[in-house]
Amino acid sequence: MEYRTLGRSDLRVSVIGLGTLAIGGAYGPVGEGQALATIRRALDLGVNFIDTSDNYGLGRAEEIVGKAIQSRRDQVVLATKGGTPWDERGRITNDCRAGTIIEAVEASLRRLRTDYIDLYQIHLPDPETPFEETALALEQLRKAGKIRYVGLSNFWTEELEAWLSVGEIVSNQMPYNFLHRDIEGKILPLCWERKIGVIAYTPLLMGLFAGKLTPDSQFGQGDHRAAYPQFQGEAFRQSLRLIERLRPLAEEFGLTLAQLVLRWVISRPGVTCAIPGAKHPEQVEDNVRAGEKSFAEEELERIDGILEAASVEVSRGMPMKVVEVCSGPRGKVGLLAMGIKVGVPDWVEAGVVVQMDIVTGQIAETDGG
Ligand SMILES: NC(=O)c1ccc[n+]([C@@H]2O[C@H](COP(=O)([O-])OP(=O)(O)OC[C@H]3O[C@@H](n4cnc5c(N)ncnc54)[C@H](OP(=O)(O)O)[C@@H]3O)[C@@H](O)[C@H]2O)c1
Incomplete structure (x- = not known):
């Protein structure tokens, strides 16, 4: 396993980490025994970077991670996220006021059974709270030794630049995979220039690029991929055709499809590491091999050639x-029916239905405008 330094921190993270959204139940239920075995297998195989969030399974993922690493805390670079509290009905919102963040860190420490968090990430921007307020609260927590470093997540260019004028960070956690390449435009160059680590999330596009799905695949109860547009209709069929074009190359390289996409992700300039999720120890065993080395330039070019030649509809607009x-x-704010607040263009009024890009969180300018 290769290890890299995360931004300007002294954290050395495995290029293949472990994401725990699935362990929180986002893609259907995962029993506690299986979840513990998955995390422990990852640690046994050299993964030292575990990413979780207070809201994954509404605290459950953190509790399981805490249990799994309790006797091995010193082997783990532990990352969690906050700023997304939930109400008694389990409805999540984004709230990064100082008091909310301080309470959230205390609750995460209890669930994770530790007295420090290596990397505390703001899960997504809160358009109602000044970044200064959140940054000051985080600095207070850092000085108290409760968190070691601050990271962001889902901060696109304008928000990232605005944050950088008020606070220090070592990383930004962003979506990145064969189809979601938005960060290549501005985020990767900006983070490179400012020495900010980039943590690639959903590197397998929620399992799509692990290559086991077929046109007839059905998602079980509680699996939120059932409603995700890339897993439906023509977008899904085209994605599966792309996978079939990539399969012979993976075989030629002696890799599984999951290893091909993960190694491609960690080989892109500016990406520090990928945090694939897993539900079973066998998936971890498959994924960690991607971290043995990076692709050479000509190998990347061959993969990119296939990606460029494929015409795949990237479907991610949701009403x-x-x-x-x-x-x-920082401007007008809309509260969405799902509970999250986003910055909205001036034409948006209460009651309208907007198209939101679920990868970038941006509201399409054209709809209803
Ligand atoms: N910051 C954010 O806003 C944000 C958002 C999303 C995710 N994340 C983080 O990023 C992590 C990764 O994203 P993700 O878990 O959503 O998606 P992902 O890593 O792209 O896909 C994970 C899913 O793929 C399947 N899988 C994994 N390895 C496999 C293998 N070797 N063979 C076959 N199937 C395999 C598993 O589901 P099945 O077996 O059911 O197919 C697994 O749950 C999360 O766990 C979380 O830590 C962060």
Whole structure:
């Protein structure tokens, strides 16, 4: 396993980490025994970077991670996220006010059975709270030794630049895989220039690029991929055809498809590491091999050739109702029916249905405008 330094920190992270969204139940239920075995297998195989969030399974993923690493805390670079509290009905919102963040860190420490978090990440921007307020709270927590470093997640260029004028960070956790390559435009160059680590999430596009799905695949109860547009209709069929074109190359390289995409992700300039999720120890065993080395330039070019030649519809617009609008420190804010707040263009009013890009969180300018 290769290890890299995360941004300007002294954290050395395995290029293949372990994401725990699936362990929290996002893709269907995972029993505790199986979840513990998955995390422990990852540690046995050289994965030292575990990413979780307080909201994965509404605290459950953190509790399981805490149990799994309890006797091996010193072997783990432990990353969690906060700023997304939930109400008694389990409805999540984004709230990065100082008091919320301080409470969230205390609760994460309890669930994770530790007295420090190596990397504490703001899960997504809160358009209603000034970044200064959140950054000050995090600095207070850092000085108290409760968190070692601060990271962000889902901060696109404008928000990232705005944060950098008020706070220090060592990383930004962003979506990156064969079809979601938005960060290549501005985020990767900006993070490279500012020495900010980039942690690639959903590197397998929620399992799509692990190569085991067929046109007839069905998702079980509680698996939120059933509603995800890339897993439906023509977009799904085209993705599966792309996978079939990649399969012979993976075989030629002596890799599984999951290893091909993961090694491609960690070989891209500016990416520090990938954090594939896993539900079973066997998936971890498969994924860690991707971290043995990076692809050479000509290997990357051959993969890119196939990706460029394929015409795959990238489907990620989702209709969302705006229930309330107000003004925030960086512009107009819309509260979506699902509970999350986003920055919205001026034309958006309460009651309209907008198309939200679920990868970037941006509202399409054209709909209803
Ligand atoms: N910051 C954010 O907003 C954000 C958002 C999303 C995710 N994340 C982080 O990124 C991590 C990774 O994303 P993700 O878990 O959503 O998606 P992912 O890593 O792209 O896909 C994970 C899923 O793929 C399948 N899989 C994994 N390895 C496999 C293998 N070798 N062979 C076959 N199938 C395999 C498993 O599901 P099945 O077996 O059911 O197919 C697994 O749950 C998360 O766990 C989380 O830590 C962060």
